Amino acid sequence: MSSSISPADQGVLSKGPGERKPVAKLSSVSIRFAGDSGDGMQLAGSQFGDTSALIGNDISTFPDYPAEIRAPAGTLAGVSGFQIQFSSSDIYTPGDEVDALVAMNPAALKTNLKFVKSGGIVIVNEDAFIEHELKKAGYTENPLSKPLGNYRVIKVPINKMNELAVKDAGLPTKQVDRCKNFFALGVAYWLYGRPLEPTLAYIEDKFGTKLPAVARANALTLRAGYNYGETSELFDQQYQVDKAKLPPGTYRKVTGNEAVALGMVTAAKLAGKELFYGSYPITPATDILHTLSELKHFRVVTFQAEDEICAMGATIGAAFGGALAATGTSGPGLALKTEGIGLAVITELPMVIVNVQRGGPSTGLPTKTEQADLLQAIMGRNGECPLPVIAAASPSDCFNATVEAFRIAVRYMTPVMVLTDGYVGNSAEPWLVPDVSKMEKIKVEHPTQANDAKGFMPYMRNEDGARPWAIPGTPGLEHRIGGLEKADVTGTVSYDPANHDRMTNLRAAKVAGVKPAGVPYLWTGKESGELLLVGWGGTFGHIKQATIELQQAGLSVAACHLRYMNPLPEDLGDKLRKFKRVLVCEINLGQLRMWLRANYLIDAKGFNVVRGQPFVVHEIVDAAKSALASK
Amino acid sequence: MSVATSGPISLKPADFASSAEVRWCPGCGDYSILATMKRVLAKLGSDRSKTVFVSGIGCSSRFPYYMNTYGFHSIHGRAPTIATGLKLARPELDVWIITGDGDALSIGGNHFIHMLRRNVDAKIILFNNRIYGLTKGQYSPTSLKDQKTKSSPMGSPDYPIRPISMALGAEASFAARTVDSDVRHMESVFERAAKHVGSAFIEVYQNCVIFNDGAYAYAADKAIKAEHTVYLEHGKPLVFGKDSDKGIRLNGLQPEVVSLKDVKADDLLIHDEKAADPTLAFLLSRLRHPEFPEPMGVFRAVEYSRYSELVGQQIKAAVAKKGEGDLQSLLRSNETWTVE
Numbered sequence A: 001m002s003s004s005i006s007p008a009d010q011g012v013l014s015k016g017p018g019e020r021k022p023v024a025k026l027s028s029v030s031i032r033f034a035g036d037s038g039d040g041m042q043l044a045g046s047q048f049g050d051t052s053a054l055i056g057n058d059i060s061t062f063p064d065y066p067a068e069i070r071a072p073a074g075t076l077a078g079v080s081g082f083q084i085q086f087s088s089s090d091i092y093t094p095g096d097e098v099d100a101l102v103a104m105n106p107a108a109l110k111t112n113l114k115f116v117k118s119g120g121i122v123i124v125n126e127d128a129f130i131e132h133e134l135k136k137a138g139y140t141e142n143p144l145s146k147p148l149g150n151y152r153v154i155k156v157p158i159n160k161m162n163e164l165a166v167k168d169a170g171l172p173t174k175q176v177d178r179c180k181n182f183f184a185l186g187v188a189y190w191l192y193g194r195p196l197e198p199t200l201a202y203i204e205d206k207f208g209t210k211l212p213a214v215a216r217a218n219a220l221t222l223r224a225g226y227n228y229g230e231t232s233e234l235f236d237q238q239y240q241v242d243k244a245k246l247p248p249g250t251y252r253k254v255t256g257n258e259a260v261a262l263g264m265v266t267a268a269k270l271a272g273k274e275l276f277y278g279s280y281p282i283t284p285a286t287d288i289l290h291t292l293s294e295l296k297h298f299r300v301v302t303f304q305a306e307d308e309i310c311a312m313g314a315t316i317g318a319a320f321g322g323a324l325a326a327t328g329t330s331g332p333g334l335a336l337k338t339e340g341i342g343l344a345v346i347t348e349l350p351m352v353i354v355n356v357q358r359g360g361p362s363t364g365l366p367t368k369t370e371q372a373d374l375l376q377a378i379m380g381r382n383g384e385c386p387l388p389v390i391a392a393a394s395p396s397d398c399f400n401a402t403v404e405a406f407r408i409a410v411r412y413m414t415p416v417m418v419l420t421d422g423y424v425g426n427s428a429e430p431w432l433v434p435d436v437s438k439m440e441k442i443k444v445e446h447p448t449q450a451n452d453a454k455g456f457m458p459y460m461r462n463e464d465g466a467r468p469w470a471i472p473g474t475p476g477l478e479h480r481i482g483g484l485e486k487a488d489v490t491g492t493v494s495y496d497p498a499n500h501d502r503m504t505n506l507r508a509a510k511v512a513g514v515k516p517a518g519v520p521y522l523w524t525g526k527e528s529g530e531l532l533l534v535g536w537g538g539t540f541g542h543i544k545q546a547t548i549e550l551q552q553a554g555l556s557v558a559a560c561h562l563r564y565m566n567p568l569p570e571d572l573g574d575k576l577r578k579f580k581r582v583l584v585c586e587i588n589l590g591q592l593r594m595w596l597r598a599n600y601l602i603d604a605k606g607f608n609v610v611r612g613q614p615f616v617v618h619e620i621v622d623a624a625k626s627a628l629a630s631k
Numbered sequence B: 001m002s003v004a005t006s007g008p009i010s011l012k013p014a015d016f017a018s019s020a021e022v023r024w025c026p027g028c029g030d031y032s033i034l035a036t037m038k039r040v041l042a043k044l045g046s047d048r049s050k051t052v053f054v055s056g057i058g059c060s061s062r063f064p065y066y067m068n069t070y071g072f073h074s075i076h077g078r079a080p081t082i083a084t085g086l087k088l089a090r091p092e093l094d095v096w097i098i099t100g101d102g103d104a105l106s107i108g109g110n111h112f113i114h115m116l117r118r119n120v121d122a123k124i125i126l127f128n129n130r131i132y133g134l135t136k137g138q139y140s141p142t143s144l145k146d147q148k149t150k151s152s153p154m155g156s157p158d159y160p161i162r163p164i165s166m167a168l169g170a171e172a173s174f175a176a177r178t179v180d181s182d183v184r185h186m187e188s189v190f191e192r193a194a195k196h197v198g199s200a201f202i203e204v205y206q207n208c209v210i211f212n213d214g215a216y217a218y219a220a221d222k223a224i225k226a227e228h229t230v231y232l233e234h235g236k237p238l239v240f241g242k243d244s245d246k247g248i249r250l251n252g253l254q255p256e257v258v259s260l261k262d263v264k265a266d267d268l269l270i271h272d273e274k275a276a277d278p279t280l281a282f283l284l285s286r287l288r289h290p291e292f293p294e295p296m297g298v299f300r301a302v303e304y305s306r307y308s309e310l311v312g313q314q315i316k317a318a319v320a321k322k323g324e325g326d327l328q329s330l331l332r333s334n335e336t337w338t339v340e
């Protein structure tokens, strides 16, 4: 967690030319870039995150997109934000509140000021605080004309400074304004002592040959922003955040959606198979499709279907054909895939379905995060239709969850669902890149011989309850599968009541017997005590942070973060019962709570908010404290 | 689909029969379609292990269970989606889709369109009986307007869809029509479809003896069908009638029935199934009984790159350009840093 700037530091120092400004050391800082959607804030923010990661900080990022892709410029609806926390020790969240806000226009200030800590820094682009911009943001008077409250407001004429900086770059006048995000980024780099080189390299790589004038202009204004921080009287000191002590190895920054895509390619490699990914564009899952469609040289087949239903059907068809098949979507898309998933369950074909959850119901909040699809994932199909469900705890954990899902899918011949969410999908964190040569292979067997004296039995099961994955093209194993109930062993169509009962139980037992292919839960703290916080999925960082703070306050609190949602970890019931109270924290109205109560008959309570935003750590802390105070 | 064979395979039609008991109503048109399919596969020397039948839901969709090949009886309307995934994963397989008017044109209309437009190399056989048989007699998207059924006691208020028009509208590279009672013709059409490289669509007029008996009597009954159908042959004029004494002529964009007593055969519409532009084929698909004889045979047969081919080419091109993907360096891509 970040330490805030003490008011004592706030006096403006006078300094002579060439004199370095003082540097204050902080353990952790959180900064938010906010501006109009057209202001390039996502780029500025992700560059800041990349650079911070590269110089060895632990980071956690959170892009906060506007709901509308082209809301009118300057309006509140058009504000786009990007938050980064960077630290010299382990961090788990982008921070509840920020130490610094960069606001490019009045609308950005209005919507984002609430995220700034008391005493925090607010850098505003004062050039944008003109009458019609103020009006669009709903200000009747200029908020900069009087004190804003307990913040250190630094007014920077970003438009003007940017114009001056790029005047010799040879850029058409219309494009000049588009560079100002790099000026703002330069200022932020100076403030927190970040090097410019990674971003200069990015600019060169991105625009250098294609648009040399743009490259020149961006580089010039970035440096100008940095120098402005150095020379302007407005900034009295710099801050420094040292490298984090992370386990040794090679790191990169990864978002959850990227990690899912990389997990899929890795699973295909481990299985010695080609990957098929069928999908229909849907926010916030589309980046998985984007990433994979760039990987054709890995022989990845990406198929952009005409709709969600086709994406599911094609995935089933590819799995039937023997590909390592997957599809990805978000809630409304999952609803459309439901019938197809039922077919995948009854035909017992291996595949992975990724659901990047977003706010619901219906279209809901497409760009916002939520965890309200848990029961849909576990149970939301007609008939008794079980499948394993794994939830990723963080952006980099999306890689593990995806690989594990394929291991289970292939071993047990079942569709497996991976739950992530809009927060985890779009957020980034450092990732210790695994050594693929050390990862266990995924064993795939396609029979070539009949498994019975009477011929090939497509529904004969092995010790895991899995049926054989015989693929078309194999002579002698010709067989038919489909959505009608199958006779046990032979797989012919059967309407026999006893057979249906048997098959329903066999399918249920197979899924109930699934052994985790990774850690079933992440545990923080002691094995027993007063209060256990239970969470799942993308809330891991926030709940962990809250638990640490509660423990530091001397409270008997531990946390259990579930990754395996179905079947639940074998020992979970016993683990829960070692605590006097169980508080299930979720961004929904209590779906895991219901699932735990149903499974273990424990009196779990809930902490639930559904604002389309990640948790706020101090709210979890407060909820835990009141749970401890309750009888 | 360059028919998949592994060496000379000589199977008899009966070798393509599975052990499942065929359960259509006695007298159903589906039987002759099944028998014809087995004959065609035997004749083409098809390899059972490389042949896959995919179906949706409906009477017709039981078909895969009766074939001793690979088969997938899927869910309502979705067979084209499964076939598309299967063909992308395994382009070398021969994939047939068996569907009905409700399955393909109502609940599965979207997939039907998109599979054809992509030119996925699978063959769709649509059993068009103009009724929902499995659910016992409701009007379908091809039922005639005012047709009385269990769900339209006062007559169907829907205008029917024309399957060939729809297929051509979706850029089908092969579209044909045949009728269950004319097994010779059906056989030749199936054979043409099997050999077509790309999506093939075949509409089969199929008699549902239980819920819509005789719907196609005009096109199926030997005594009268010559007056109500016109058999298409590439490069030949559209001539029909018991005595081959009538023809179709184009008057501007309007087709008209003319007597060969008044008009020379050379002045009739000459069928061109290979025309790159599907306009003429579409015009033929609009000819409807009773105003016109309904065309039978191949409306359109043009060849261009298949979907799996195009997808495969992109993969080849990517490998050629970037080299075979190296996973470890992919994971290490983006900027990396090392913690000691």
Ligand code: SF4
Pocket: B023, B024, B025, B027, B028, B029, B030, B059, B129, B133, B134, B207, B208, B209, B210, B211
């Ligand atoms: S209901 Fe009609 S279409 Fe279905 S099997 Fe019977 S006769 Fe054939």
